[in-house]
Amino acid sequence: MSRYLLLVLLNTPLIILGITNAVVAYKLDRTSRRRFIFRLVLWLGIFAGLVFAEPIYTFLFNKGLTQTEPLSLFDVIQITAIILVLFLANLANSRVAILEKQVRDLHQELSIRLSEKQNKK
Amino acid sequence: MRVAFVIPAYNEATVISNVLKDLKKALAKTKLDYEIVVVDDGSSDKTGQIAKAEGVFVISHILNSGSGSATATGLSYAQQNGFDIAATLDADGQHDPSEVIMGVELIQKKKADLLIGSRLINSKGMSKTKVAGNKGLSYITFLLFGINVTDSQSGMRIYSKKALDSLKWKSSGYEFCSEMLWRAKQQNMKVDEYPITAIYTDYSKAKGQNNWNSFNIIKSLLQRRIMEVFGE
Numbered sequence: 001m002s003r004y005l006l007l008v009l010l011n012t013p014l015i016i017l018g019i020t021n022a023v024v025a026y027k028l029d030r031t032s033r034r035r036f037i038f039r040l041v042l043w044l045g046i047f048a049g050l051v052f053a054e055p056i057y058t059f060l061f062n063k064g065l066t067q068t069e070p071l072s073l074f075d076v077i078q079i080t081a082i083i084l085v086l087f088l089a090n091l092a093n094s095r096v097a098i099l100e101k102q103v104r105d106l107h108q109e110l111s112i113r114l115s116e117k118q119n120k121k
Numbered sequence: 122m123r124v125a126f127v128i129p130a131y132n133e134a135t136v137i138s139n140v141l142k143d144l145k146k147a148l149a150k151t152k153l154d155y156e157i158v159v160v161d162d163g164s165s166d167k168t169g170q171i172a173k174a175e176g177v178f179v180i181s182h183i184l185n186s187g188s189g190s191a192t193a194t195g196l197s198y199a200q201q202n203g204f205d206i207a208a209t210l211d212a213d214g215q216h217d218p219s220e221v222i223m224g225v226e227l228i229q230k231k232k233a234d235l236l237i238g239s240r241l242i243n244s245k246g247m248s249k250t251k252v253a254g255n256k257g258l259s260y261i262t263f264l265l266f267g268i269n270v271t272d273s274q275s276g277m278r279i280y281s282k283k284a285l286d287s288l289k290w291k292s293s294g295y296e297f298c299s300e301m302l303w304r305a306k307q308q309n310m311k312v313d314e315y316p317i318t319a320i321y322t323d324y325s326k327a328k329g330q331n332n333w334n335s336f337n338i339i340k341s342l343l344q345r346r347i348m349e350v351f352g353e
Contacts, residue, residue, distance in 0.1 A: 115180040
Protein backbone atom coordinates (compact mmCIF):
# COMPACT_ATOMS: atom_id res chain seq x y z
CA MET A 1 0.00 0.00 0.00
CA SER A 2 1.24 3.48 -0.85
CA ARG A 3 2.45 5.42 2.19
CA TYR A 4 0.51 8.46 1.02
CA LEU A 5 -2.69 6.38 0.94
CA LEU A 6 -1.89 5.03 4.41
CA LEU A 7 -1.45 8.61 5.66
CA VAL A 8 -4.88 9.58 4.34
CA LEU A 9 -6.55 6.42 5.67
CA LEU A 10 -5.09 6.81 9.16
CA ASN A 11 -6.08 10.46 9.46
CA THR A 12 -9.46 10.55 7.75
CA PRO A 13 -11.37 9.25 10.84
CA LEU A 14 -9.81 12.02 12.98
CA ILE A 15 -10.71 14.66 10.42
CA ILE A 16 -14.28 13.36 10.08
CA LEU A 17 -14.60 13.42 13.89
CA GLY A 18 -13.21 16.96 14.02
CA ILE A 19 -15.67 18.20 11.38
CA THR A 20 -18.58 16.33 13.02
CA ASN A 21 -17.76 17.88 16.43
CA ALA A 22 -17.65 21.34 14.87
CA VAL A 23 -20.98 20.91 13.06
CA VAL A 24 -22.74 19.42 16.13
CA ALA A 25 -21.43 22.21 18.42
CA TYR A 26 -22.62 24.83 15.94
CA LYS A 27 -26.04 23.26 15.39
CA LEU A 28 -26.55 22.99 19.17
CA ASP A 29 -25.61 26.68 19.61
CA ARG A 30 -22.57 25.83 21.72
CA THR A 31 -20.17 27.72 19.51
CA SER A 32 -20.15 30.89 17.47
CA ARG A 33 -20.44 30.91 13.68
CA ARG A 34 -16.93 32.36 13.45
CA ARG A 35 -15.42 29.55 15.51
CA PHE A 36 -17.38 26.97 13.50
CA ILE A 37 -16.01 28.34 10.21
CA PHE A 38 -12.48 28.41 11.64
CA ARG A 39 -12.69 24.76 12.72
CA LEU A 40 -14.21 23.70 9.39
CA VAL A 41 -11.51 25.48 7.37
CA LEU A 42 -8.81 24.02 9.64
CA TRP A 43 -9.93 20.41 9.20
CA LEU A 44 -10.67 20.72 5.48
CA GLY A 45 -7.27 22.40 5.01
CA ILE A 46 -5.52 19.52 6.77
CA PHE A 47 -7.49 16.99 4.72
CA ALA A 48 -6.58 18.72 1.47
CA GLY A 49 -2.94 18.79 2.56
CA LEU A 50 -2.97 15.04 3.20
CA VAL A 51 -4.81 14.11 0.01
CA PHE A 52 -2.52 16.22 -2.15
CA ALA A 53 0.66 15.45 -0.18
CA GLU A 54 2.26 13.48 -3.01
CA PRO A 55 1.63 16.00 -5.85
CA ILE A 56 2.69 18.84 -3.53
CA TYR A 57 5.94 17.02 -2.68
CA THR A 58 6.62 16.18 -6.33
CA PHE A 59 5.98 19.77 -7.39
CA LEU A 60 8.27 21.19 -4.68
CA PHE A 61 11.00 18.62 -5.41
CA ASN A 62 10.91 19.23 -9.17
CA LYS A 63 11.12 23.00 -8.64
CA GLY A 64 14.12 22.49 -6.35
CA LEU A 65 12.26 23.98 -3.37
CA THR A 66 12.87 20.94 -1.16
CA GLN A 67 15.58 18.33 -0.90
CA THR A 68 13.88 16.14 1.71
CA GLU A 69 13.40 12.41 1.30
CA PRO A 70 9.98 11.11 0.17
CA LEU A 71 7.45 10.15 2.87
CA SER A 72 8.70 7.41 5.20
CA LEU A 73 6.64 5.18 7.46
CA PHE A 74 7.99 7.09 10.45
CA ASP A 75 6.74 10.36 8.85
CA VAL A 76 3.28 8.82 8.48
CA ILE A 77 3.18 7.94 12.18
CA GLN A 78 4.57 11.33 13.20
CA ILE A 79 2.06 13.29 11.10
CA THR A 80 -0.80 11.15 12.43
CA ALA A 81 0.36 11.79 16.00
CA ILE A 82 0.51 15.56 15.38
CA ILE A 83 -3.02 15.56 13.95
CA LEU A 84 -4.24 13.50 16.91
CA VAL A 85 -2.72 16.02 19.34
CA LEU A 86 -4.34 18.87 17.39
CA PHE A 87 -7.70 17.09 17.56
CA LEU A 88 -7.38 16.54 21.32
CA ALA A 89 -6.23 20.12 21.94
CA ASN A 90 -9.20 21.47 19.99
CA LEU A 91 -11.57 19.26 21.95
CA ALA A 92 -10.05 20.25 25.29
CA ASN A 93 -10.09 23.94 24.37
CA SER A 94 -13.81 23.80 23.49
CA ARG A 95 -14.63 22.03 26.74
CA VAL A 96 -12.58 24.46 28.84
CA ALA A 97 -14.33 27.43 27.19
CA ILE A 98 -17.76 25.96 27.95
CA LEU A 99 -16.80 25.14 31.54
CA GLU A 100 -15.28 28.59 32.08
CA LYS A 101 -18.51 30.25 30.98
CA GLN A 102 -20.61 27.92 33.11
CA VAL A 103 -18.52 28.54 36.23
CA ARG A 104 -18.59 32.31 35.65
CA ASP A 105 -22.37 32.36 35.16
CA LEU A 106 -22.92 30.04 38.13
CA HIS A 107 -20.80 32.17 40.44
CA GLN A 108 -22.57 35.32 39.32
CA GLU A 109 -26.06 33.89 39.70
CA LEU A 110 -25.30 32.20 43.01
CA SER A 111 -23.83 35.40 44.45
CA ILE A 112 -26.90 37.40 43.41
CA ARG A 113 -29.42 34.86 44.74
CA LEU A 114 -27.65 34.32 48.05
CA SER A 115 -27.30 38.07 48.52
CA GLU A 116 -31.00 38.60 47.78
CA LYS A 117 -31.84 36.14 50.55
CA GLN A 118 -29.37 37.70 52.97
CA ASN A 119 -30.54 41.25 52.25
CA LYS A 120 -34.19 40.23 52.88
CA LYS A 121 -33.39 38.91 56.39
CA MET B 122 -36.77 55.80 35.19
CA ARG B 123 -35.00 53.42 37.58
CA VAL B 124 -31.27 53.77 38.01
CA ALA B 125 -28.85 51.31 39.62
CA PHE B 126 -25.56 52.63 40.96
CA VAL B 127 -23.15 49.71 40.96
CA ILE B 128 -19.96 49.87 43.02
CA PRO B 129 -17.58 46.92 42.67
CA ALA B 130 -15.43 46.80 45.80
CA TYR B 131 -12.50 44.74 47.00
CA ASN B 132 -10.98 45.40 50.43
CA GLU B 133 -12.29 48.96 50.62
CA ALA B 134 -13.39 48.90 54.28
CA THR B 135 -11.47 52.12 55.01
CA VAL B 136 -13.35 54.29 52.53
CA ILE B 137 -16.55 52.53 51.42
CA SER B 138 -18.67 54.12 54.14
CA ASN B 139 -17.70 57.66 53.08
CA VAL B 140 -18.15 56.85 49.39
CA LEU B 141 -21.69 55.60 50.05
CA LYS B 142 -22.55 58.53 52.33
CA ASP B 143 -21.39 61.02 49.68
CA LEU B 144 -23.32 59.24 46.95
CA LYS B 145 -26.52 59.10 49.02
CA LYS B 146 -26.13 62.78 49.89
CA ALA B 147 -25.82 63.71 46.21
CA LEU B 148 -28.73 61.46 45.23
CA ALA B 149 -30.98 62.95 47.92
CA LYS B 150 -30.93 66.21 45.94
CA THR B 151 -32.35 64.48 42.84
CA LYS B 152 -35.70 62.95 41.99
CA LEU B 153 -34.17 59.74 40.70
CA ASP B 154 -35.69 56.37 41.56
CA TYR B 155 -32.47 54.57 42.41
CA GLU B 156 -30.82 51.67 44.17
CA ILE B 157 -27.18 51.49 45.24
CA VAL B 158 -25.61 48.09 44.74
CA VAL B 159 -22.22 47.24 46.19
CA VAL B 160 -20.57 44.12 44.80
CA ASP B 161 -18.16 42.88 47.44
CA ASP B 162 -15.66 40.86 45.42
CA GLY B 163 -14.72 38.39 48.14
CA SER B 164 -13.02 40.98 50.37
CA SER B 165 -11.00 39.75 53.30
CA ASP B 166 -11.87 42.84 55.35
CA LYS B 167 -15.31 44.15 56.43
CA THR B 168 -16.21 45.93 53.17
CA GLY B 169 -19.49 44.01 52.76
CA GLN B 170 -20.61 44.47 56.36
CA ILE B 171 -19.83 48.20 56.36
CA ALA B 172 -21.71 48.67 53.08
CA LYS B 173 -24.69 46.75 54.46
CA ALA B 174 -24.70 48.96 57.53
CA GLU B 175 -25.10 51.93 55.17
CA GLY B 176 -28.41 50.43 54.04
CA VAL B 177 -27.44 49.60 50.45
CA PHE B 178 -27.93 46.32 48.61
CA VAL B 179 -24.79 44.19 48.89
CA ILE B 180 -23.94 41.30 46.59
CA SER B 181 -21.17 39.21 48.09
CA HIS B 182 -19.01 37.30 45.66
CA ILE B 183 -18.22 33.88 47.04
CA LEU B 184 -14.79 33.98 45.42
CA ASN B 185 -12.57 36.92 44.58
CA SER B 186 -12.98 37.07 40.80
CA GLY B 187 -11.66 40.43 39.68
CA SER B 188 -13.06 43.81 38.86
CA GLY B 189 -14.52 42.76 35.49
CA SER B 190 -16.41 39.94 37.07
CA ALA B 191 -17.72 42.09 39.93
CA THR B 192 -18.95 44.72 37.48
CA ALA B 193 -20.66 42.04 35.40
CA THR B 194 -22.43 40.70 38.50
CA GLY B 195 -23.68 44.16 39.49
CA LEU B 196 -24.94 44.91 35.98
CA SER B 197 -26.55 41.48 35.74
CA TYR B 198 -28.45 42.24 38.96
CA ALA B 199 -29.57 45.57 37.48
CA GLN B 200 -30.70 43.87 34.28
CA GLN B 201 -32.59 41.11 36.11
CA ASN B 202 -34.38 43.68 38.26
CA GLY B 203 -35.55 45.79 35.35
CA PHE B 204 -33.44 48.91 35.83
CA ASP B 205 -33.46 51.33 32.89
CA ILE B 206 -30.00 52.76 33.45
CA ALA B 207 -27.00 51.60 35.45
CA ALA B 208 -23.90 53.51 36.47
CA THR B 209 -20.65 52.08 37.78
CA LEU B 210 -18.17 53.95 39.91
CA ASP B 211 -15.02 53.05 41.79
CA ALA B 212 -15.15 52.22 45.49
CA ASP B 213 -11.94 54.06 46.38
CA GLY B 214 -13.58 57.47 46.33
CA GLN B 215 -11.88 58.79 43.19
CA HIS B 216 -15.19 59.71 41.55
CA ASP B 217 -17.35 62.69 42.37
CA PRO B 218 -20.95 61.45 42.94
CA SER B 219 -22.43 64.58 41.34
CA GLU B 220 -20.59 63.72 38.12
CA VAL B 221 -22.12 60.23 38.08
CA ILE B 222 -25.57 61.77 38.39
CA MET B 223 -24.66 64.17 35.60
CA GLY B 224 -23.71 61.13 33.49
CA VAL B 225 -27.15 59.60 34.06
CA GLU B 226 -28.75 62.77 32.68
CA LEU B 227 -26.26 63.00 29.81
CA ILE B 228 -26.74 59.45 28.55
CA GLN B 229 -30.41 60.22 27.99
CA LYS B 230 -29.67 63.52 26.28
CA LYS B 231 -26.93 62.06 24.07
CA LYS B 232 -28.97 58.91 23.39
CA ALA B 233 -25.81 56.87 23.92
CA ASP B 234 -25.70 53.22 24.90
CA LEU B 235 -22.49 53.49 26.85
CA LEU B 236 -21.17 56.72 28.32
CA ILE B 237 -17.65 56.89 29.71
CA GLY B 238 -16.56 59.40 32.30
CA SER B 239 -13.17 60.41 30.92
CA ARG B 240 -10.47 61.58 33.33
CA LEU B 241 -8.20 62.49 30.45
CA ILE B 242 -10.26 65.09 28.61
CA ASN B 243 -9.15 67.37 31.43
CA SER B 244 -6.40 65.56 33.29
CA LYS B 245 -5.74 68.22 35.96
CA GLY B 246 -4.74 66.67 39.27
CA MET B 247 -3.58 63.41 37.71
CA SER B 248 0.06 62.46 38.00
CA LYS B 249 2.08 62.32 34.77
CA THR B 250 2.69 58.59 35.16
CA LYS B 251 -1.05 57.93 35.56
CA VAL B 252 -1.82 60.04 32.50
CA ALA B 253 0.86 58.25 30.49
CA GLY B 254 -0.31 54.80 31.61
CA ASN B 255 -3.96 55.49 30.82
CA LYS B 256 -3.20 57.18 27.51
CA GLY B 257 -1.00 54.23 26.57
CA LEU B 258 -3.78 51.74 27.32
CA SER B 259 -6.28 53.83 25.36
CA TYR B 260 -3.85 53.81 22.43
CA ILE B 261 -3.44 50.02 22.70
CA THR B 262 -7.23 49.68 22.79
CA PHE B 263 -7.37 51.72 19.59
CA LEU B 264 -4.69 49.61 17.90
CA LEU B 265 -6.25 46.30 18.86
CA PHE B 266 -9.93 47.06 18.53
CA GLY B 267 -10.18 50.28 16.53
CA ILE B 268 -12.01 52.15 19.29
CA ASN B 269 -10.99 55.74 19.75
CA VAL B 270 -11.73 56.96 23.28
CA THR B 271 -9.61 59.19 25.49
CA ASP B 272 -9.94 57.07 28.66
CA SER B 273 -10.52 53.40 27.96
CA GLN B 274 -9.81 52.40 31.58
CA SER B 275 -12.24 54.65 33.42
CA GLY B 276 -14.40 52.89 36.00
CA MET B 277 -17.14 55.49 35.79
CA ARG B 278 -19.49 54.34 33.10
CA ILE B 279 -23.18 54.74 32.43
CA TYR B 280 -25.15 52.00 30.67
CA SER B 281 -28.42 52.27 28.77
CA LYS B 282 -31.13 49.60 28.92
CA LYS B 283 -29.84 48.23 25.61
CA ALA B 284 -26.32 47.92 27.01
CA LEU B 285 -27.63 46.29 30.19
CA ASP B 286 -29.51 43.70 28.15
CA SER B 287 -26.85 42.76 25.66
CA LEU B 288 -23.37 43.92 26.65
CA LYS B 289 -21.34 40.92 27.86
CA TRP B 290 -17.60 40.35 28.14
CA LYS B 291 -15.31 37.48 29.02
CA SER B 292 -12.46 39.14 30.92
CA SER B 293 -12.61 39.05 34.68
CA GLY B 294 -9.72 41.41 35.44
CA TYR B 295 -9.10 45.09 34.67
CA GLU B 296 -8.81 44.36 30.96
CA PHE B 297 -12.61 44.15 30.88
CA CYS B 298 -12.67 47.96 30.47
CA SER B 299 -11.22 47.70 26.96
CA GLU B 300 -13.01 44.47 26.10
CA MET B 301 -16.35 46.04 27.03
CA LEU B 302 -15.75 48.84 24.50
CA TRP B 303 -14.87 46.27 21.87
CA ARG B 304 -18.04 44.27 22.52
CA ALA B 305 -20.07 47.49 22.36
CA LYS B 306 -18.50 48.24 18.98
CA GLN B 307 -19.28 44.73 17.74
CA GLN B 308 -22.92 45.32 18.63
CA ASN B 309 -22.99 48.75 16.94
CA MET B 310 -23.68 50.53 20.21
CA LYS B 311 -23.21 54.26 20.50
CA VAL B 312 -20.27 54.94 22.82
CA ASP B 313 -19.70 58.49 24.04
CA GLU B 314 -17.57 60.28 26.63
CA TYR B 315 -17.88 63.21 28.98
CA PRO B 316 -15.21 64.89 31.09
CA ILE B 317 -14.91 64.05 34.78
CA THR B 318 -12.39 64.95 37.43
CA ALA B 319 -10.55 62.24 39.31
CA ILE B 320 -10.09 62.82 43.03
CA TYR B 321 -6.76 61.36 44.06
CA THR B 322 -6.23 60.94 47.78
CA ASP B 323 -3.26 59.21 49.38
CA TYR B 324 -5.51 56.19 49.80
CA SER B 325 -6.65 55.99 46.16
CA LYS B 326 -3.09 56.59 44.96
CA ALA B 327 -1.86 53.68 47.05
CA LYS B 328 -4.81 51.49 46.13
CA GLY B 329 -5.08 52.39 42.45
CA GLN B 330 -3.65 50.61 39.46
CA ASN B 331 0.09 50.24 39.29
CA ASN B 332 1.43 51.18 35.86
CA TRP B 333 3.23 47.83 35.73
CA ASN B 334 -0.15 46.15 35.75
CA SER B 335 -0.69 47.71 32.33
CA PHE B 336 1.56 45.01 30.90
CA ASN B 337 -0.74 42.32 32.27
CA ILE B 338 -3.73 44.14 30.80
CA ILE B 339 -2.03 44.42 27.38
CA LYS B 340 -1.06 40.75 27.50
CA SER B 341 -4.64 39.69 28.27
CA LEU B 342 -6.08 41.97 25.59
CA LEU B 343 -3.65 40.62 22.99
CA GLN B 344 -4.57 37.08 23.97
CA ARG B 345 -8.28 37.91 23.72
CA ARG B 346 -7.76 39.53 20.30
CA ILE B 347 -5.80 36.58 18.92
CA MET B 348 -8.31 34.04 20.23
CA GLU B 349 -11.09 36.02 18.53
CA VAL B 350 -9.30 35.54 15.21
CA PHE B 351 -9.52 31.80 15.82
CA GLY B 352 -13.21 32.15 16.52
CA GLU B 353 -13.19 32.00 20.33
